[in-house]
Amino acid sequence: MLPYTKADKSTILNAAALQVTRPSPKLTLDEWENCEQQAQARGDMKHPCSICREPLGIKEQVILSCSHIFHVDCITSFERFLRTNQHVCPLCRKQDYQKRCTTISSAFHREHSAKRIQFYSSGKGDSVRRRRFFANRVRRTTDRLVTAMSKRDDSVDVLLKEFDKSLRVSRHVFQDCFPETKTGLMLPEGDDWLATFKKANARDDRECAICINGFSSSMEGVLLLSCSHAFHSQCLSAFEDFSIY
Numbered sequence: 001m002l003p004y005t006k007a008d009k010s011t012i013l014n015a016a017a018l019q020v021t022r023p024s025p026k027l028t029l030d031e032w033e034n035c036e037q038q039a040q041a042r043g044d045m046k047h048p049c050s051i052c053r054e055p056l057g058i059k060e061q062v063i064l065s066c067s068h069i070f071h072v073d074c075i076t077s078f079e080r081f082l083r084t085n086q087h088v089c090p091l092c093r094k095q096d097y098q099k100r101c102t103t104i105s106s107a108f109h110r111e112h113s114a115k116r117i118q119f120y121s122s123g124k125g126d127s128v129r130r131r132r133f134f135a136n137r138v139r140r141t142t143d144r145l146v147t148a149m150s151k152r153d154d155s156v157d158v159l160l161k162e163f164d165k166s167l168r169v170s171r172h173v174f175q176d177c178f179p180e181t182k183t184g185l186m187l188p189e190g191d192d193w194l195a196t197f198k199k200a201n202a203r204d205d206r207e208c209a210i211c212i213n214g215f216s217s218s219m220e221g222v223l224l225l226s227c228s229h230a231f232h233s234q235c236l237s238a239f240e241d242f243s244i245y
Helices: 006-018 029-042 072-080 104-121 127-175 191-203 233-242
Strands: 061-064 069-071 099-102 222-224 230-232
Touching: 029 061, 029 104, 061 072, 061 104, 069 072, 191 222, 222 233, 230 233
Parallel strands: none
Antiparallel strands: 061 069, 061 099, 222 230
């Protein structure tokens, strides 16, 4: 085997210097979610940005592949003024990190702010404010209940009026269809009603089932239903007017 010459050694050294380190593969979606979970487990959302020392709040944020979170403007400024070509995490000094926008800190800030607003508005820690808060809640609940009951009563009244109107119209329409017989019984024309009348006559009912009083001998003021039962007209009208069904 021939020994290396100076020219060969120089060529090898130059080739080694020109070699570029292969960058690490990009993180998958699951790996980024794992980074966010690590940041949440540490409670990074509760702490300020490590560069500007101000709360993360709702400003645009970025999470690094090392799971540390910063403001987008802060990490951009940090990278711009860093005296090296390699990107280094300001906290853990991880080199050649990857970064991605995230919203976990802004979501935490909104939820925390809403809880604080509810805490103070409900009077926690202040008896006067707490009494005023519950008084307002009771007043609003009472107003809604009264309004609902008023609407319900109005609806029931309208429905009952419609029933009364329909009943009056029905009586007016069918009044002319029931000619009186010789016995005074209101009997419409038709074979079905004739069979009904014969069935009632065969049963020989002598009293009204509503008032338990007997019918007159002339059967005046008696109404026959399609089920072959007979009642006083006034009793049946009162029953229909005051029936709960």
